[in-house]
Amino acid sequence: MGKRGMIYQVAVRALCEFTAKQGDLDLRFTPSPTAQEGIAGHMSVVARRGSGYIAELPLAGEYEGLRVRGRADGYNPDDNLLEEIKTHRGDISRIPENHRLLHWAQVKVYGALLCAQYELEEVDLAVVYFNVLTHKETSFRETFSASALQAFFELHCQRFITWAKQEQAHRLARDASLEQLRFPHASFRSGQRQLAEAVYRAARDGHSLMAQATTGIGKTIGTLFPQLKAFPEQKLDRLFFLTAKTPGRRLALDALQTLRAQEPKIALRVLEHVARDKACEHPDKACHGDSCPLAKGFYDRLPAARKAALDSQWLNQNAVRDAALAHGICPYYLSQELCRWSDVVVCDYNYYFDMTALLYGLTQLNEWKVTLLVDEAHNLVERGRGMYSAELQQARFKIMRGLAPKALKSVLDRVNRHWNQLHQDQEALYQVYPAAPDLFIMALQKAVSAITDHLTDQPTGNEAELLHFYLDAMLFCRLAEVFGAHSLFDISRHLGPGGKSQSTLCIRNVVPAPFLAPRLAAAHSCTLFSATLSPANYYADLLGLPEQTPWLDVESPFLAEQLQVQAVSNLSTRYVDRDRSLAPITALMARQFAERPGNYLAFFSSYAYLEQVRDQFVAAHPRVPIWVQSRQMDEAERHHFLERFQESGQGIGFAVLGGAFGEGIDLPGNRLIGAFIATLGLPQINPINEQIKQRMQAMFGSGYDYTYLYPGLQKVVQAAGRVIRTQQDSGVVYLMDDRFSQAAVRRLLPTWWEVGRCRLPQEDELPARL
Secondary structure: OOOOOOOOOEEEHHHHHHHHHOOOEOOOOOOOOHHHHHHHHHHHHHHOOOOOOOEEEEEEEEEHHHEEEEEEEEEEEOOOOOEEEEEEOOOOHHHOHHHHHHHHHHHHHHHHHHHHHHHHHHHEEEEEEEOOOOOOEEEEEEEEHHHHHHHHHHHHHHHHHHHHHHHHHHHHHHHHHHHHHOOOOOOOOOHHHHHHHHHHHHHHOOOOOEEOOOOOOOOOHHHHHHHHHOHHHOOOOOOEEEEOOOHHHHHHHHHHHHHHHHHOOOOEEEEEEEOOHHHOHHHHHHHHOOOOOOOOHHHHHHHHHHHHHHHHHOEEEEHHHHHHHHOOOOOHHHHHHOOOOOOOOEEHHHHHHHOOOHHHHHHHHHHHOOEEEEOOOHHHHHHHHHOOEEEEEEHHHHHHHHHOOOOHHHHHHHHHHHHHHHHHHHOOOEOOOOOOOOHHHHHHHHHHHHHHHHHHHOOOOOOHHHHHHHHHHHHHHHHHHOHHHHHHHHEEEEOOOHHHHEEEEEEEOOHHHHHHHHHOOOOOOEEEEEEOOOHHHHHHHHOOOOOOOOOOEEOOOOOOOHHHEEEEEEOOOOOHHHHHHHHHHHHHHHHHHHOOOEEEEEEEEEEEHHHHHHHHHHHHOOOOOEEEEEOOOOOOHHHHHHOOOOOOEEEEEOOOOOOOOOOOOOOOOHHHOEEEOOOOOOOOHHHHHHHHHHHHHHHHOHHHHHHHHHHHHHHHHHHOOOOOOOOOOOOOEEEHHHHHHOOOHHHHOOOOOOOOEEEEHHHHHOOOOO
16 A cells, blocks of 8 residues: 555554444443453353354454455354444443444444455444453354455445555655655764763664663663654654652653744654543543543544544644634543554553553553664662552552442452461561462452452442452452562551551562563563663663663763762761751751852752751751742642752752752752762661562562662762763752762762762861751
């Protein structure tokens, strides 16, 4: 199809979803069969058929350059009957009409392909609904002539061909424009070309890459540009730019806009996909046509909205919203649809890496050839752990039990008895077990099954706590099935309301590698980049990167003289020494501020430590402006905190290391001229981290380093990276702890730093009250 006579291929399911969906968006929570139940249901139906029955029959055909292919669920040659098997739960009348129409469209397309392939004049078609609870089949059967099915097939192909031709033309135009794409600046920064060349080689050769590059080098454009240049030659379908936080998403969009400005006619569709709660126009309404006006007739208005959005090519959050509202449909679910047709998708990690990831699912379903850019990849360790962990809280469980329907009483009582037994048998406040007990998991699985049946029969009017527990319990059971050395099962005891002892059960992932590795392997290439991606083996081990993944330490564009790094060797910020550290830290900060007034950030290991130093500093130097990060700041409060860093301003911002202001913020020039870091950033020593240390030691032989040292120093380097943002900047960083003099710690600091030794000011060197 197209200028080069290329064939455009589409699966039967994808064709019908594009051409046959109609009516409302309906996301009312009703349990559907699990993947395992669906597979088992199909097998049950097939097992009931005769010996000549052909399951998973491959069929394919072409129409005007469009090749349609797929596997029909089953064909009985003796009866000339082709079946489409669908599993369901509960009353069959609850299957929406638009779903039924889609099912019939699929079987009719398969029927047309069958008649053409086997030269049949007619065929019987049936949509078979199999109830996974009762194992009852309900079959809807009809006879069609080959000519009628061919007409139906051609009609749907014609609907899709217009789109397919447009997509083929877009693909050709996209690749042609990317071949002409030039780097948007007159020259590369120092180290930026090295990074870009390594990223291009990874995309060209189809392997992964870890790249450590100094904050401020221009990593975003230095990775996007070479990835896009590799598209035409490697015949890549999609680029997913995956970020941990909103600032990373904005930087990616800014870099892509820079490329568009340099090539205004670039044929590149860029989509910013945001979370549902940020895109929802009616958070007080449910996602179905009876409640939300933007769900009513969603699929009827989708084609026009989709075309209008893609014609604009630049699809940031506001553009998607404008296109959706102009056509009266939901912005979030329009954005989900646009993920299928965009060349670059900029979004959060979870859309590719978590258990039910949208983009990973689309990649597998459509057999896309994708490439990944993982921004600030050091964050993927903790984010990955969170994606594959599950927790059950006894307090919430007890509230839910009090609200649950009577029909669920016996199964929930059984869970409660097993839970209480676990609770009573444990004397310690925290304890790790080899695995979640089988009897408890069996009770929990039965409860999940019973709640599923209840929700199938009564899909509306259920308490939110019941749905919350149901989803948590399903995840818990699912993770219990794949439990291994990568995770811990632990129980924490604590005092609940009224002083009564309660517990929390947790399947706690500590090594996300087994879960992330298949997702990395599904991509043609993957580049993980960050200012702190050292040591390489730590990240490779925990993230599941392939063996022999190259690791690149990109040459810094900055000179050592731009950043004075001073290690205070006669000060301890250990917990037992904190009271003694307050006066010396205050004195050092005051001396530096007096010598060079301007904007500074001071980082501490906790809010409590921050508040102690703040109180001492304010008492000693009340005229120095300060502003303080508070617990649970919202977005507006964070913005106000950063607004205090004006080009001509003076003062000190107090922040917690590893928090919102320790990475991902950009304060160039005189907006920030120095940082005081009063900690090594080591995670708190507690029973959970000590268990993680034991597991790290057993698996990798570096328990302390993997649990404490590497995560801590990563936060320190990220925080220090806020000071130097451009090649014109200069500043100072004070590393305030005697452990910064240790060789093991120094090895983890950037190689371009020249760390000097700094002594605490003497009494006669202290400034007067500032």
